[in-house]
Amino acid sequence: MSLHPETSAITAGRPEAAPDASLNPPLIFSSTYHAGGPVSYGRYGNESWSALETAISQLEGGETLSFSSGMAAISAVFSILPIGAPVVASNQGYSGTMGLLNQHHASGRLEVRFVDITNTEEVIGAMKGAALLWLESPTNPCLDLADLPTLISAAKKLTIGVGVDNTFATPLVQQPLSMGADIVMHSVTKFLAGHSDVVLGSLSISDPALFKRLEEARRFNGSIPGPFEAWLALRGIRSFPVRFRAAEKNAQQLVTRLQSHTKITKVRYPGFGAVISFEVDGTAEQAEKVCESSRLITHATSLGGIESLWERRRRWALESPSVPEQLIRLSVGCEHVEDIWQDIEQALGSL
């Protein structure tokens, strides 16, 4: 039976029902197992990971591997590409991914073709002979959108592998595997886990042979999650759809108000989700001051948690110079919208 994601998030990854069986999966701390079974060793498998992986698979499709972080998941994908493989990727995206791609390109490990992901023709034009199309949509932090169905089908015609970082949209908005993508990646740290208490990543993969190669990469790179982190993430997933929708509703109300605020020059919002990026009418220092002036909204990096957070992205040296200096990325949480708005208004008063 195919369930709605709101239901799967609650029911997936639970032990089979039996008298006195626990409702929740156990937390297994063991580096080794008695000989003779399929797992054998703690780097090869863990029941607490499997429960989380089952839940993410029910949301995204395919089969899922969990990793020690979102970056570990992305690194695993790049690690199975041949030396010098051409990769098409956005010229703007999560700073860690951009840093990794730049490093691989500079060392000759990969030949990265950076494109404007909003320009479908340009992206398709760069695909010839590529091994992988790596997409992030919406992008972090500019919230640019790629035309996923068109790009994925163009790549498939050329037998190019497609990976999609679905951290911002989440499976509630789009399920790239159902559009033909080969890999969907999550920084589980963000919306899925949702409580700013774990760092974790995942890859959901449609093809069993590709799954096997990536599982091997995780084994050999040793980029496995901790059992407790996996357990916490699954606990977070139970409420992910409810949190996401509540935060999205708040975000949609805030976008309208931000757009008409006189101290704000530009608001970026893709129409869904809980992240808003906006530019203030002022210098980098003034934007920094706004972030420091909040009382309810936490001044911190990261996103997708139940609490509202914001920061000026260019405070990071790794952030792309194409991101405006005065851009503030706001991750809207589940507090009452009027309380968030009141805090935004008072913080903008520092301008």
Ligand SMILES: *Cc1c(COP(=O)(O)O)cnc(C)c1O
């Ligand atoms: C945070 C983030 C990552 C990296 O994930 P970590 O869990 O921090 O390693 C990758 N992509 C996007 C879009 C992110 O926001």
